[in-house]
Amino acid sequence: MVYLTRRATFSASHYYWNPAWTAEKNEQVFGRCANRNGHGHNYTLEVTVAGEVDPVTGFVVDLKWLKGVIEREVLDAWDHHHLNLDVAEFAAPEFAAPELAPATGVGLIPTTENLAITAWRRLEPAISAAAAEAAAKGASGGARLSRVRVYETPEIFAEYRGGL
Amino acid sequence: MIASFQPDSPGSSPDKAVSSPARAGRAYFGRRYLVSASHRLHTDALPAEENRAVYGKCNNLHGHGHNYMVEVLVRGVVDPETGMVVNLAVLDERVRARVVERFDHANLNLDPLFANCVPTTENLCRVIFGLLKDALPVGELEHVRVEETENNFFEFCGE
Numbered sequence: 001m002v003y004l005t006r007r008a009t010f011s012a013s014h015y016y017w018n019p020a021w022t023a024e025k026n027e028q029v030f031g032r033c034a035n036r037n038g039h040g041h042n043y044t045l046e047v048t049v050a051g052e053v054d055p056v057t058g059f060v061v062d063l064k065w066l067k068g069v070i071e072r073e074v075l076d077a078w079d080h081h082h083l084n085l086d087v088a089e090f091a092a093p094e095f096a097a098p099e100l101a102p103a104t105g106v107g108l109i110p111t112t113e114n115l116a117i118t119a120w121r122r123l124e125p126a127i128s129a130a131a132a133e134a135a136a137k138g139a140s141g142g143a144r145l146s147r148v149r150v151y152e153t154p155e156i157f158a159e160y161r162g163g164l
Numbered sequence: 165m166i167a168s169f170q171p172d173s174p175g176s177s178p179d180k181a182v183s184s185p186a187r188a189g190r191a192y193f194g195r196r197y198l199v200s201a202s203h204r205l206h207t208d209a210l211p212a213e214e215n216r217a218v219y220g221k222c223n224n225l226h227g228h229g230h231n232y233m234v235e236v237l238v239r240g241v242v243d244p245e246t247g248m249v250v251n252l253a254v255l256d257e258r259v260r261a262r263v264v265e266r267f268d269h270a271n272l273n274l275d276p277l278f279a280n281c282v283p284t285t286e287n288l289c290r291v292i293f294g295l296l297k298d299a300l301p302v303g304e305l306e307h308v309r310v311e312e313t314e315n316n317f318f319e320f321c322g323e
Binding site for chain 1: 189190191192193194195196197237242244245246247248249251252253
């Protein structure tokens with residue numbers, strides 16, 4: 001088993017706000033992240049897949065393909081966008097996983113933790129579909145998603161490794 | 165704010181967002197802290213020549229220093245009301261009080277925690293893990309990683 005990681009960057013704005021709380025409580029819990037006009041970061045996304053090395057190509061997966069998956073599933077929707085306003089899972093309750101969303105029926109709060117989980121959920125179907133397709137052809141290769149890490153700054157990151 | 169969301173924008177497929185198992189709210193939150201400290205690698209258990217052979221220039225009599233990068237990784241459940249595994253401000257307060265204030269701009273050899281062990285970065289990892297494992301406001305300490313320079317680093321998971 002070999003682990004392969006592709007790194008990508010995106011720039012986005014967000015704010016943290018739970019509408020069930022008073023303004024004072026939001027400010028107390030979230031600090032400056034609660035400023036309603038938002039702020040932004042240069043994020044780094046690391047996507048790690050795990051699989052066997054294909055004896056013909058020497059690849060776990062084709063990095064070009066993985067780059068395309070990351071761009072289509074995540075970067076196109078997130079890069080140079082306002083996460084609270086533009087991205088489905090954070091903008092609208094119907095797109096937010098119920099076990100992760102606040103009880104008040106809003107979208108997920110776009111914390112680094114929720115970005116990691118949401119990126120996983122966007123990437124995993126495409127990666128597992130490609131692995132299933134490879135297996136159906138009897139081809140080796142095809143990898144599973146192993147880890148998603150999102151850096152909000154070089155000093156702050158969150159990681160998700162799938163349902164535990 | 166939701167009114168301005170365009171449902172046909174990229175990534176808006178609802179089954180993408182909700183088609184995963186429950187209990188999926190466990191995640192990891194990582195934070196990196198800078199600690200500048202000095203140390204000298206030397207053990208009284210070995211004669212001077214062997215200390216020199218084992219530790220090389222790290223054994224120089226008056227010590228030397230590093231900018232250590234201490235990474236703390238917390239494992240826990242994402243609280244739906246905050247979206248957080250752990251509140252960064254509270255984590256910072258605990259780590260600063262227990263680790264950064266103790267070791268930053270200090271000589272590790274003089275700290276009582278290194279009275280009986282050599283302040284290698286391996287041991288610094290273990291000592292920091294011990295200082296933090298019961299001090300977190302929430303969640304479990306998954307690992308402590310210490311980068312001594314850009315090219316060497318150490319991790320301890322408590323085992």
